[in-house]
Amino acid sequence: MNEQTREATTQIAGYVLAAVLTATAFIAVVSGRLSSEAALITVGVAGIVQLLVHLRCFLHIDLSRQKREDLQLILFSALLLTIMIGGTVWIMGNLADHMQ
Amino acid sequence: MSAPVHPGLNLGPVHGTAHDQAEIAVFGFWVFIMSDVITFGMVFATYATMRHALAGGPGPADLFDLTSVALQTTLLLTSSLTFGFASLAMKHRPDRSRLVVWLILTALLGLGFLGLELHDFADMAAQGATPQRSGWLSSFYALVGLHGLHVTAGLIWIGVMLWQVQAVGLTNAVKTRILRLGLYWHFLDIIWIGIFSTVFLGGVA
Numbered sequence: 231m232n233e234q235t236r237e238a239t240t241q242i243a244g245y246v247l248a249a250v251l252t253a254t255a256f257i258a259v260v261s262g263r264l265s266s267e268a269a270l271i272t273v274g275v276a277g278i279v280q281l282l283v284h285l286r287c288f289l290h291i292d293l294s295r296q297k298r299e300d301l302q303l304i305l306f307s308a309l310l311l312t313i314m315i316g317g318t319v320w321i322m323g324n325l326a327d328h329m330q
Numbered sequence: 331m332s333a334p335v336h337p338g339l340n341l342g343p344v345h346g347t348a349h350d351q352a353e354i355a356v357f358g359f360w361v362f363i364m365s366d367v368i369t370f371g372m373v374f375a376t377y378a379t380m381r382h383a384l385a386g387g388p389g390p391a392d393l394f395d396l397t398s399v400a401l402q403t404t405l406l407l408t409s410s411l412t413f414g415f416a417s418l419a420m421k422h423r424p425d426r427s428r429l430v431v432w433l434i435l436t437a438l439l440g441l442g443f444l445g446l447e448l449h450d451f452a453d454m455a456a457q458g459a460t461p462q463r464s465g466w467l468s469s470f471y472a473l474v475g476l477h478g479l480h481v482t483a484g485l486i487w488i489g490v491m492l493w494q495v496q497a498v499g500l501t502n503a504v505k506t507r508i509l510r511l512g513l514y515w516h517f518l519d520i521i522w523i524g525i526f527s528t529v530f531l532g533g534v535a
Contacts, residue, residue, distance in 0.1 A: 234422045241414035248407055255527060256400050259535045269535040277527035281520060288410055288516040300360050307364040311371040318375035326379075 244287020251280040352506045359510040363517050366480075370521055373473045377529065383465030390533025393454050399530045402446045403522065406481075409439035410519045417512050420505060426495055429508075433495075436515070437488045440481055447478050470529065477525055480518050487511050 258264055258272035285291045291300055416432035423429065451471070454460075461471040491511055494504050 234418060237418055237421075238415070241411060241418070244414075245407065245411040248410075249404075252400075252403055252407065252523075252526075255531055256396065256403075259531045260396060266535050270532060273527050273531045273535065277523050280523050284410070284516065284520050284523070288414060288519070289513065299357060303357075303360055303364055307367055310368060314368070315371050315375045315378070318372075319378050322379040326382075 240287050244283055247283045247287070248280050251276045251283065352502070352509070355506050356509060356513070359513055363513060366517070367521075370473075370476065370524070373469075373476055374524065374528065377469040377473045380465040380469035381533075385464035385466075387464040387467065388457065388459050389466070390530075393457065393459050394530055394534055395450060395453070396530065396534060398446055398450050399526055402443050403526050405439045405443040405446070406519050406522050409436045409443070410516055412436045412439060413512055413515045417509070420500070420508055426500060429500075430492060430495060433488055433492055433508075437485055437492075440485050440488070440515075444478060444481055444485070447474070451475075473529065474525060477518065477521055480521070484511070484515055484518060487514070 255273045255276040258269045258276075264272065285304070291297050291304065293301070412432050412435045416429055416436060419428035419432055459467055461468050488511065491504070491508050494507070498504050
């Protein structure tokens with residue numbers, strides 16, 4: 231398999247995986263068979279896995295040394311996001327509880 | 331075996347310096363994307379805190395049309411695939427025609443996405459769900475609208491690159507610009523995963 235075919239295969243595999251994960255999330259909510267909590271967990275897990283699929287297949291981020299700097303940048307940004315979003319939701323949620 | 335490079339980088343071993351410069355430009359663009367992720371993250375956080383601030387107005391279950399959201403998701407996801415093929419055409423094909431066709435297809439899918447989104451906004455506004463109706467609606471239009479503005483900017487960028495490919499040709503500078511446009515376009519699709527998961531599906535579930 232030459233380089234072009236291999237790269238095209240990666241793209242198509244990413245597309246199919248992403249489509250399946252998206253469909254899973256939509257069906258979990260629309261079908262109405264799952265409880266609200268179970269549906270939310272399914273949507274959350276499918277979303278995180280789809281994020282990884284997009285990073286791997288479309289943005290070509292992997293564990294190779296050549297992509298190490300990009301990966302470290304992404305992981306550090308993810309840490310900042312976790313602290314800022316988590317902190318905001320925690321503090322504002324706590325405040326909302328006390329205001330009732 | 332040589333180390334894999336970003337798809338679309340067709341500068342080859344004989345263009346060592348050009349390749350290094352392209353790597354630096356791409357890394358710089360990653361820094362921009364990650365700072366944009368932080369911007370989106372804070373708007374997501376605002377949305378999360380406003381989620382139940384309905385002020386007696388309509389909520390997600392009253393307003394969202396999940397069929398339209400699924401269609402928008404399909405269009406945007408498919409446009410990521412067509413952009414991937416555009417990158418491959420740029421890397422492996424000496425002629426520009428395939429690259430141009432894939433780029434135009436990507437732009438059309440992006441336009442379709444934007445059209446559906448605006449149609450949904452108009453639908454919601456017609457039901458009285460305007461941004462000023464409640465804190466939740468303000469944050470909803472801010473978040474989804476911010477993503478829509480990014481897609482609009484991406485469409486303009488695709489237009490500019492189509493023009494540059496015709497006017498300037500596939501020089502190294504033009505190629506690395508298309509490479510960065512690709513990162514930007516794929517990044518918008520990732521943000522959309524967050525939006526349809528938390529805002530639309532999370533709101534209705």
